[in-house]
Amino acid sequence: MKVPLVVNGERVAVEARPDEMLLGVLRREFGLLSVRETCGIGVCGACTVLVDGEPVSACLLLTPLAAGRDITTVESLGGDHPVQRAFVEAEAFQCGYCTPGMILTAKRLLEEMPEPSEEEIKTYLGGNLCRCGCYVKIIEAVKLAAAESYPLREVSGT
Amino acid sequence: MIGMSAVEWLEPRSLEEALDLRARYGEDATVVAGGTFLGILMNQGFLRPVRLLALRGVLDLDSINQENEGLVLGAMATHRVVERSGMVREGWPALAHAFSVVASPRVRNQATVGGVLADADYASDPPAMLAALDARVVVAGSGGRREIPVADFILDHYTTSLEEDELVVEVRVPGRARRAVYRKFRSRSSEDRPCVSVAAAEVGGGLRVVVGAVAGRPQYFPEACALAESGRTEPDLADEIARRYAEAIEPISDARGSARYRRRVVAVEVRRALEDLYRE
Numbered sequence: 001m002k003v004p005l006v007v008n009g010e011r012v013a014v015e016a017r018p019d020e021m022l023l024g025v026l027r028r029e030f031g032l033l034s035v036r037e038t039c040g041i042g043v044c045g046a047c048t049v050l051v052d053g054e055p056v057s058a059c060l061l062l063t064p065l066a067a068g069r070d071i072t073t074v075e076s077l078g079g080d081h082p083v084q085r086a087f088v089e090a091e092a093f094q095c096g097y098c099t100p101g102m103i104l105t106a107k108r109l110l111e112e113m114p115e116p117s118e119e120e121i122k123t124y125l126g127g128n129l130c131r132c133g134c135y136v137k138i139i140e141a142v143k144l145a146a147a148e149s150y151p152l153r154e155v156s157g158t
Numbered sequence: 159m160i161g162m163s164a165v166e167w168l169e170p171r172s173l174e175e176a177l178d179l180r181a182r183y184g185e186d187a188t189v190v191a192g193g194t195f196l197g198i199l200m201n202q203g204f205l206r207p208v209r210l211l212a213l214r215g216v217l218d219l220d221s222i223n224q225e226n227e228g229l230v231l232g233a234m235a236t237h238r239v240v241e242r243s244g245m246v247r248e249g250w251p252a253l254a255h256a257f258s259v260v261a262s263p264r265v266r267n268q269a270t271v272g273g274v275l276a277d278a279d280y281a282s283d284p285p286a287m288l289a290a291l292d293a294r295v296v297v298a299g300s301g302g303r304r305e306i307p308v309a310d311f312i313l314d315h316y317t318t319s320l321e322e323d324e325l326v327v328e329v330r331v332p333g334r335a336r337r338a339v340y341r342k343f344r345s346r347s348s349e350d351r352p353c354v355s356v357a358a359a360e361v362g363g364g365l366r367v368v369v370g371a372v373a374g375r376p377q378y379f380p381e382a383c384a385l386a387e388s389g390r391t392e393p394d395l396a397d398e399i400a401r402r403y404a405e406a407i408e409p410i411s412d413a414r415g416s417a418r419y420r421r422r423v424v425a426v427e428v429r430r431a432l433e434d435l436y437r438e
Contacts, residue, residue: 017164017165018165018167019206021201041197041201042194042262042265043261043349045262045264048264051267054238054267055264056267056268057194057197057265060197060201061268062190062196062212064210065193105263105264123348126347126348127263
């Protein structure tokens with residue numbers, strides 16, 4: 001079936017099977033390789049995309065359910081988004097596999113709660129797993145992004 | 159490809175049209191609400207639907223309203239919308255809390271009220287709380303509408319009393335409970351499903367304690383709850399009701415805990431839930 005999608009601001013009608021998850025379509029039809037499959041059961045967060053601004057697991061979203069909705073992947077942030085800058089400054093990754101999902105989830109968190117407590121950050125990002133175990137730095141990055149101005153020296157432990 | 163036929167996508171625009179399709183296809187059309195549980199089953203290869211009946215286009219199925227003293231949650235309202243609704247947080251805070259502790263924001267942005275009930279997964283959070291609040295599931299079918307208490311709607315693991323021509327349309331929660339609490343005991347990570355969950359509420363003058371995630375359906379023992387009217391004093395009462403729940407429940411064993419472990423957790427968590435309730 002033809003599914004009309006709005007991906008990173010671009011309107012495209014793609015050919016997809018109705019039982020196909022959005023994850024595969026974004027990778028195959030759009031080359032958006034920041035959207036990654038790991039668990040396939042909505043637990044790990046590596047396939048996080050924003051749908052109408054809200055984080056969703058692309059591995060569990062049937063493609064026709066995304067029709068007409070605004071889909072955002074990390075590619076559209078351009079590299080200079082405050083959350084991206086904060087992740088770089090805090091060195092909040094090792095392999096980087098989970099990073100796109102972390103950034104998109106953190107972006108939405110900060111829209112909802114501009115000044116989250118550490119507990120709120122942990123709870124909100126609880127569904128995004130980092131197998132390198134960079135959680136300390138990731139939490140730091142979110143705090144940095146929240147502070148918006150973040151001189152390097154304020155990053156503890158570096 | 160050989161053996162692969164096209165999957166049909168049905169997206170009705172009205173409840174009437176959705177019910178017609180449901181009556182026509184029954185179990186041959188897999189109903190799609192938010193699609194999280196369905197996605198898991200499909201990705202794991204447990205389910206390969208031939209026809210998908212999506213409810214996303216049906217108007218007004220996702221609303222949240224107050225009617226008289228009660229709360230009406232549309233079947234397509236997502237967990238996130240329920241947990242963030244001012245109306246729910248104000249009038250039914252324990253219910254908002256039960257929805258807010260499900261998995262992650264991602265899952266809650268997709269998963270729906272109707273879906274979590276119709277899936278009848280033993281380890282979901284909301285059903286126990288809804289049962290404790292004496293909520294009713296409103297279903298529509300060829301024969302009209304009927305209301306089923308949540309406690310009778312979920313029959314066993316992944317089994318409900320929904321007929322093949324019926325759809326869940328809304329959930330009705332009676333007037334504000336005087337006091338209500340929801341406790342989720344996790345044995346693994348923070349975003350996991352509960353090992354044991356306890357919902358307790360005072361509804362219409364009576365106590366309702368419902369234990370979730372320990373058996374095929376939410377566990378409710380009216381006789382044990384009736385002890386609340388026996389004139390016993392509170393610390394003793396909480397202990398006694400907790401003891402009776404731990405005795406009455408036949409817990410399952412799974413990756414979140416053995417039956418023996420769960421029985422001990424039930425005794426502790428029911429007592430704590432009642433202590434929380436009486437402190438409210």
